[in-house]
Amino acid sequence: MTRASSRRPGPPTRTERGIPEATVARLPVYLRALTALSDSGIATASSEDLATAAGVNSAKLRKDLSYLGSYGTRGVGYDVEYLRYQIAREIGVTQDWAVVIVGIGNLGHALANYSGFGTRGFRIVALLDADPNLVGERIGDMEVRDFAELEAIVKADRVSIGVITTPAGPAQEVCDRLVAAGVTSILNFAPVVLSVPDGVDIRKVDLSIELQILAYHEQRKSGEAALPQVPELPAMNGLTDLPSVGGGVGA
Amino acid sequence: MTRASSRRPGPPTRTERGIPEATVARLPVYLRALTALSDSGIATASSEDLATAAGVNSAKLRKDLSYLGSYGTRGVGYDVEYLRYQIAREIGVTQDWAVVIVGIGNLGHALANYSGFGTRGFRIVALLDADPNLVGERIGDMEVRDFAELEAIVKADRVSIGVITTPAGPAQEVCDRLVAAGVTSILNFAPVVLSVPDGVDIRKVDLSIELQILAYHEQRKSGEAALPQVPELPAMNGLTDLPSVGGGVGA
DNA sequence: CCGATTTTGTTCTCACGTTCACAAGCTCCT
DNA sequence: AGGAGCTTGTGAACGTGAGAACAAAATCGG
Ligand SMILES: NC(=O)c1ccc[n+]([C@@H]2O[C@H](COP(=O)([O-])OP(=O)(O)OC[C@H]3O[C@@H](n4cnc5c(N)ncnc54)[C@H](O)[C@@H]3O)[C@@H](O)[C@H]2O)c1
Ligand SMILES: NC(=O)c1ccc[n+]([C@@H]2O[C@H](COP(=O)([O-])OP(=O)(O)OC[C@H]3O[C@@H](n4cnc5c(N)ncnc54)[C@H](O)[C@@H]3O)[C@@H](O)[C@H]2O)c1
Numbered sequence: 001m002t003r004a005s006s007r008r009p010g011p012p013t014r015t016e017r018g019i020p021e022a023t024v025a026r027l028p029v030y031l032r033a034l035t036a037l038s039d040s041g042i043a044t045a046s047s048e049d050l051a052t053a054a055g056v057n058s059a060k061l062r063k064d065l066s067y068l069g070s071y072g073t074r075g076v077g078y079d080v081e082y083l084r085y086q087i088a089r090e091i092g093v094t095q096d097w098a099v100v101i102v103g104i105g106n107l108g109h110a111l112a113n114y115s116g117f118g119t120r121g122f123r124i125v126a127l128l129d130a131d132p133n134l135v136g137e138r139i140g141d142m143e144v145r146d147f148a149e150l151e152a153i154v155k156a157d158r159v160s161i162g163v164i165t166t167p168a169g170p171a172q173e174v175c176d177r178l179v180a181a182g183v184t185s186i187l188n189f190a191p192v193v194l195s196v197p198d199g200v201d202i203r204k205v206d207l208s209i210e211l212q213i214l215a216y217h218e219q220r221k222s223g224e225a226a227l228p229q230v231p232e233l234p235a236m237n238g239l240t241d242l243p244s245v246g247g248g249v250g251a
Numbered sequence: 252m253t254r255a256s257s258r259r260p261g262p263p264t265r266t267e268r269g270i271p272e273a274t275v276a277r278l279p280v281y282l283r284a285l286t287a288l289s290d291s292g293i294a295t296a297s298s299e300d301l302a303t304a305a306g307v308n309s310a311k312l313r314k315d316l317s318y319l320g321s322y323g324t325r326g327v328g329y330d331v332e333y334l335r336y337q338i339a340r341e342i343g344v345t346q347d348w349a350v351v352i353v354g355i356g357n358l359g360h361a362l363a364n365y366s367g368f369g370t371r372g373f374r375i376v377a378l379l380d381a382d383p384n385l386v387g388e389r390i391g392d393m394e395v396r397d398f399a400e401l402e403a404i405v406k407a408d409r410v411s412i413g414v415i416t417t418p419a420g421p422a423q424e425v426c427d428r429l430v431a432a433g434v435t436s437i438l439n440f441a442p443v444v445l446s447v448p449d450g451v452d453i454r455k456v457d458l459s460i461e462l463q464i465l466a467y468h469e470q471r472k473s474g475e476a477a478l479p480q481v482p483e484l485p486a487m488n489g490l491t492d493l494p495s496v497g498g499g500v501g502a
Numbered sequence: 503c504c505g506a507t508t509t510t511g512t513t514c515t516c517a518c519g520t521t522c523a524c525a526a527g528c529t530c531c532t
Numbered sequence: 533a534g535g536a537g538c539t540t541g542t543g544a545a546c547g548t549g550a551g552a553a554c555a556a557a558a559t560c561g562g
Binding site: 024025027028029031032033053054055090091092093097099106107109110111113114116117120121122160161184185186187191193195199201203205206207208209210211212213214215216217218219221222 | 275276278279280282283284304305306341342343344348350357358360361362364365367368371372373411412435436437438442444446450452454456457458459460461462463464465466467468469470472473
Binding site: 297298299313314316317321323324325326327328329 | 537538539540541542
């Protein structure tokens with residue numbers, strides 16, 4: 001492991017068990033690749049093999065893994081099962097995390113029906129919605145419950161992760177309720193910037209943004225020199241979506 | 252704009268109209284913030300206002316915008332409408348992009364029902380699935396069509412963006428078909444690393460990975476010094492998902 | 503037991519991204 | 533008209549991340 005003694009403020013110098021964020025984001029990818037290899041009956045894999053399966057450069061993969069410890073064997077490679085467990089432990093998916101989903105509309109239904117969570121260390125303990133017409137509906141082996149029950153559920157099941165799939169309008173309010181109830185990690189699908197207090201982690205998944213990034217590159221491919229250069233405000237597409245400029249300040 | 256003459260290899264030196272990837276990823280966020288401000292009847296906004304609405308640091312926002320040109324006025328701020336148009340043009344959402352969705356299951360249905368695309372420069376021209384039982388089903392004002400019609404549709408509607416919402420197994424195959432048909436940008440929801448030829452852009456949205464990143468940080472919050480230190484392979488959670496180690500090499 | 507071979511873990515360097523800090527430029531008030 | 537007061541645009545410092553390269557450690561064959 002990297003020593004941080006005689007070196008001044010020096011290089012990155014991980015502050016003891018601090019794994020770079022970029023690495024954290026890749027660990028789940030490695031975990032999946034290892035699972036795939038394991039299912040194929042492969043017991044040992046080199047960094048080259050793993051890197052190929054995970055779609056990254058092998059030097060990067062080795063450096064990422066070195067933050068966790070020395071789990072490989074020189075001249076041989078990595079034991080697939082062993083490394084898989086070590087990564088799973090580091091991420092924290094060897095235990096189950098209780099999750100609530102708020103807003104059981106189109107997207108909420110899809111997530112509720114998705115089987116891929118339970119098999120990966122996450123357990124959906126409640127589907128919540130404010131719409132009385134939805135409350136009571138059965139989805140798989142679960143039932144939609146009233147959003148008002150949030151606090152009781154979070155307490156009872158020690159829920160630490162909340163998923164927001166409501167429209168943008170109520171998202172900040174829902175977020176505040178989740179935080180107040182004790183949820184400390186939030187995955188947001190609504191197209192708004194949510195503000196949360198320190199100590200609460202938030203990640204967003206935003207389809208429109210992904211598509212727009214693709215569009216940007218797409219435009220470069222085809223257009224190149226065939227685009228109008230700084231035209232003045234013509235009629236533009238309706239780009240409307242948000243009801244108003246939501247809550248407070250971002251981080 | 253930054254001159255790149257008498258300076259040697261020098262600083263970042265954008266290669267003429269080349270916008271940093273990190274900036275590209277934030278432009279859609281700014282666009283949304285501007286739309287929100289515009290809808291609130293605000294005509295002018297300072298970088299501070301905008302940064303707050305977009306959830307970023309104002310220096311970063313100013314630098315990002317400076318890559319597009321000098322669209323602000325010192326001492327005043329940015330004209331909301333004008334800047335909004337400039338960003339929309341830069342991203343490429345002043346024109347409509349034709350999109351196909353492949354795999355109309357839980358997630359595909361949700362996307363098909365989502366109204367937020369049409370209003371942002373994207374037009375879903377086809378919903379495709381290989382399952383004969385699904386073909387013909389109506390979703391909103393669209394009808395699910397056979398995946399075999401892909402090539403014809405891509406040609407007819409000049410489709411450049413494809414969305415994959417099939418299970419992981421067939422995803423690479425579907426991806427190859429899309430590319431062969433002429434699609435050059437792909438948004439993938441299946442939990443696999445897809446390989447595509449040069450010139451094709453691919454982005455992935457992966458719920459499980461997002462949750463796992465949250466879990467990692469969550470574990471840090473509660474556990475801290477209370478975690479077992481490198482235990483030996485005990486019974487672990489089923490982390491299975493992929494059917495086997497998919498296609499070829501990643502980028 | 504020793505050397506050839508393989509593959510990890512790590513160091514070094516470069517590129518990229520973020521943030522600070524401030525001169526340049528605009529508006530408004532006197 | 534001239535100066536005070538803001539706010540942009542950007543140069544420079546800093547931090548993080550990516551990739552090349554290689555020494556250290558393990559296996560295997562003779
Ligand atoms: N459907 C998609 O494919 C898609 C794609 C991208 C983004 N999104 C975003 O995801 C979010 C959900 O999309 P959707 O299509 O499922 O919307 P939806 O309208 O179908 O569902 C929203 C659900 O949230 C519930 N809800 C509203 N206010 C609530 C509150 N205060 N507390 C609890 N529940 C509340 C509603 O009753 C409804 O059931 C939206 O923000 C949307 O912009 C959706
Ligand atoms: N549902 C979710 O909330 C969710 C969450 C995270 C990730 N995902 C991922 O998104 C993908 C879709 O999930 P889902 O729940 O909608 O699955 P699903 O099984 O409900 O739907 C998949 C659809 O793809 C179709 N399909 C299968 N093979 C095909 C082929 N070769 N060509 C065209 N169509 C084909 C099937 O007929 C089916 O309609 C999966 O890869 C899943 O892992 C889903």
